[in-house]
Amino acid sequence: MRFNDTVVGVAFIALAAAMIAMTFSFPAFPGQDYGPSLFPRILGAGIIFCSLVLILRDRRAAVAAPWLVMADWVREPRKVASFALMLAAMLFYLFASEPLGFIPCAFLIQIVLFLWFGVRPVTALVVAVGMTALVHWFFSSMMLVPLPRGILDSVL
Amino acid sequence: MHAIETAFRLVFDFQVLGVILASAMFGMFVGAMPGLTATMATALLVPVTFFMAPVPALGAIVTATAMAIFAGDIPAAMLRMPGTPASAAYADESYEMTKKGQLDLCMGTNLVFSVLGGIFGVVVLILLAPVLAEVAINFSSFEYFWLACLGLTCAVFIGTGDPVKGLLSLFVGLAIGCIGIDPAAGQARFTFGNVDLLSGINFIPTLIGMFAVSELLRGAVTLDKGLTMVQQHVGNLLSGIGGVWRKYWKNFFRGSILGTVIGALPGAGADIAAWVSYAVSKKLSKEPEKFGTGHIEGIVDSTSANNAALGGAWIPALVFGIPGDSITAIVIGVLYMKGMNPGPSVFLQTPELIYAVFIIFILANIVMFPLGWAAIKSAKQILRVPRNILLPVILIFCMVGSFAMTNSLYGVVLMVVMGVFGWLLEEHGIPVAPLILGLVLGEMLEQNFMTSMIKADGSFLVFFERPIAGVLGVCTLVIWGFMLWRILPFGRRAQVIPEGEVAPP
Numbered sequence: 001m002r003f004n005d006t007v008v009g010v011a012f013i014a015l016a017a018a019m020i021a022m023t024f025s026f027p028a029f030p031g032q033d034y035g036p037s038l039f040p041r042i043l044g045a046g047i048i049f050c051s052l053v054l055i056l057r058d059r060r061a062a063v064a065a066p067w068l069v070m071a072d073w074v075r076e077p078r079k080v081a082s083f084a085l086m087l088a089a090m091l092f093y094l095f096a097s098e099p100l101g102f103i104p105c106a107f108l109i110q111i112v113l114f115l116w117f118g119v120r121p122v123t124a125l126v127v128a129v130g131m132t133a134l135v136h137w138f139f140s141s142m143m144l145v146p147l148p149r150g151i152l153d154s155v156l
Numbered sequence: 157m158h159a160i161e162t163a164f165r166l167v168f169d170f171q172v173l174g175v176i177l178a179s180a181m182f183g184m185f186v187g188a189m190p191g192l193t194a195t196m197a198t199a200l201l202v203p204v205t206f207f208m209a210p211v212p213a214l215g216a217i218v219t220a221t222a223m224a225i226f227a228g229d230i231p232a233a234m235l236r237m238p239g240t241p242a243s244a245a246y247a248d249e250s251y252e253m254t255k256k257g258q259l260d261l262c263m264g265t266n267l268v269f270s271v272l273g274g275i276f277g278v279v280v281l282i283l284l285a286p287v288l289a290e291v292a293i294n295f296s297s298f299e300y301f302w303l304a305c306l307g308l309t310c311a312v313f314i315g316t317g318d319p320v321k322g323l324l325s326l327f328v329g330l331a332i333g334c335i336g337i338d339p340a341a342g343q344a345r346f347t348f349g350n351v352d353l354l355s356g357i358n359f360i361p362t363l364i365g366m367f368a369v370s371e372l373l374r375g376a377v378t379l380d381k382g383l384t385m386v387q388q389h390v391g392n393l394l395s396g397i398g399g400v401w402r403k404y405w406k407n408f409f410r411g412s413i414l415g416t417v418i419g420a421l422p423g424a425g426a427d428i429a430a431w432v433s434y435a436v437s438k439k440l441s442k443e444p445e446k447f448g449t450g451h452i453e454g455i456v457d458s459t460s461a462n463n464a465a466l467g468g469a470w471i472p473a474l475v476f477g478i479p480g481d482s483i484t485a486i487v488i489g490v491l492y493m494k495g496m497n498p499g500p501s502v503f504l505q506t507p508e509l510i511y512a513v514f515i516i517f518i519l520a521n522i523v524m525f526p527l528g529w530a531a532i533k534s535a536k537q538i539l540r541v542p543r544n545i546l547l548p549v550i551l552i553f554c555m556v557g558s559f560a561m562t563n564s565l566y567g568v569v570l571m572v573v574m575g576v577f578g579w580l581l582e583e584h585g586i587p588v589a590p591l592i593l594g595l596v597l598g599e600m601l602e603q604n605f606m607t608s609m610i611k612a613d614g615s616f617l618v619f620f621e622r623p624i625a626g627v628l629g630v631c632t633l634v635i636w637g638f639m640l641w642r643i644l645p646f647g648r649r650a651q652v653i654p655e656g657e658v659a660p661p
Contacts, residue, residue: 001583002585008584019346022346023345029341034614035341035343036341036343038609039334039602039606040334040345040346043331046327047327047328050323053643053644054320054324073378082376082377082379083376086372086547089548089551090369090555090571090575091572094565094572098565106552106555106556109551113547114548117547119542119544123545131549131552132552135552139556143207143560144207145560145563
């Protein structure tokens with residue numbers, strides 16, 4: 001998925017403008033000319049400058065670039081699903097890891113992704129169980145990271 | 157002398173050596189898997205090293221990266237798929253050699269000259285870093301400001317195909333670094349009242365997102381690309397190496413020197429070093445027509461260069477706290493986390509840590525020989541590990557690693573957001589490495605800039621008054637002028653560097 005440089009430039013100009021606008025709410029210190037708003041404003045100006053160059057270059061190009069070019073894989077529904085599933089796995093972890101706990105989440109994510117990517121079920125099950133146990137042991141027991149316990153709270 | 161003794165005792169500890177060995181194997185594996193880069197290896201290692209003492213933590217990173225840069229040569233020769241971007245420059249050449257039935261010679265050369273190049277880079281680091289540190293100890297905020305500017309400029313200038321996009325990425329990185337409490341006045345900026353954002357954008361989840369998650373997203377749609385190996389049997393690696401050395405020892409030194417220098421330039425790392433030295437080798441060769449047909453000469457240059465670059469990159473990182481490439485950017489982040497602020501004072505306050513890094517570097521390059529040997533011999537098995545199992549497993553590591561950095565879901569949120577953002581940037585040809593450098597250096601740059609501004613009371617001339625600051629400042633301004641001239645599209649079409657490294661370093 002690729003927008004042309006004009007779109008990219010406009011998006012970054014909008015972001016930079018918002019950033020500069022926010023700096024006006026920062027307090028100024030009496031007798032001090034250079035406050036916390038100076039540096040972000042310089043950066044904002046830099047972003048706008050680069051974006052303008054991008055837009056200018058894009059507009060002057062001999063062959064106009066299309067607004068949006070889709071990558072080849074977008075035409076293959078299976079690959080789109082793979083991409084979406086990868087993202088969904090991360091979002092699932094974000095929302096489910098607290099209530100469910102790390103172990104069920106990690107296991108579910110792996111088993112679903114394995115099966116979707118065509119790993120044989122037995123291998124998938126073994127690796128998912130093994131890796132979940134390994135990661136949990138390493139981070140929770142060795143590194144003392146408070147991984148969410150969730151529904152297994154009473155067991156662990 | 158006492159410090160060196162302490163350093164030896166720090167390194168030759170059962171646990172530290174174990175960590176080094178384990179991370180060496182990890183680095184070999186990640187480097188040898190096409191699509192997993194040395195930077196990704198480092199990004200995945202950092203959450204683990206977070207919980208270690210400084211010496212094993214640095215040891216793990218040093219070793220893993222050195223191995224990964226070498227191991228990238230293996231699939232380059234066998235599959236024509238560089239394992240890391242650092243091997244991309246001569247992947248075709250190596251593959252041609254393999255097709256000619258010279259896989260043994262190619263792998264042997266890669267192994268031997270990677271080890272030697274790596275050691276060359278370390279020797280330069282050991283000789284140069286303390287000398288530079290003595291100069292740097294007199295630096296004030298003006299010098300640091302210019303150094304940081306110069307470093308960041310180099311990052312844009314050399315490291316990327318399109319300088320405008322590199323610059324844009326850098327500014328965005330610096331802007332992201334502004335989130336949180338500002339370093340001069342303590343004012344909260346861009347936090348939207350969020351407590352997590354108040355602590356700033358945590359660097360490691362960002363890194364994992366940009367270098368690993370974006371890679372996973374790309375990997376998910378390229379999973380079914382088949383890999384075919386030409387030659388699977390590996391014979392005696394060392395036969396013929398003596399001849400290569402006698403014929404091309406000059407190339408080795410040229411490649412190593414170039415590699416070290418390019419590595420030391422902020423922003424340009426092992427991959428650029430390999431590209432440049434390969435090009436130089438071709439240009440200066442007596443038989444340039446043989447390049448591209450499976451000729452060993454260019455490989456000697458570039459395989460030495462990319463390993464030498466690793467040592468070189470540590471010079472500015474240790475002495476000035478300015479990263480030489482994206483891996484040392486991570487290292488600097490780790491050093492800050494460990495409470496050792498990189499810079500010349502580390503050489504005075506904790507010289508044993510510096511010596512320990514040197515020792516580990518040498519050790520890593522020595523260990524590379526037997527381990528590399530083993531990796532080449534078992535390449536068939538390593539390359540057979542299916543990526544459809546690897547991707548989900550890496551995803552779990554990314555999420556747990558990010559979680560561990562903040563001990564809350566904030567790290568994971570950051571990782572996902574930055575992963576998608578990094579993926580989008582790269583889809584549009586905007587490199588993420590300058591962004592990471594900007595994020596790491598942002599606070600230092602702003603702090604030195606604000607201190608200097610306040611000291612100078614707004615007069616920009618004071619920025620040039622001290623001799624070293626003056627020279628650095630003029631250099632920076634000249635480079636900026638040159639850059640502007642190149643960037644601005646008036647009159648001619650902006651050109652893209654033909655090497656066109658699209659993959660993130």
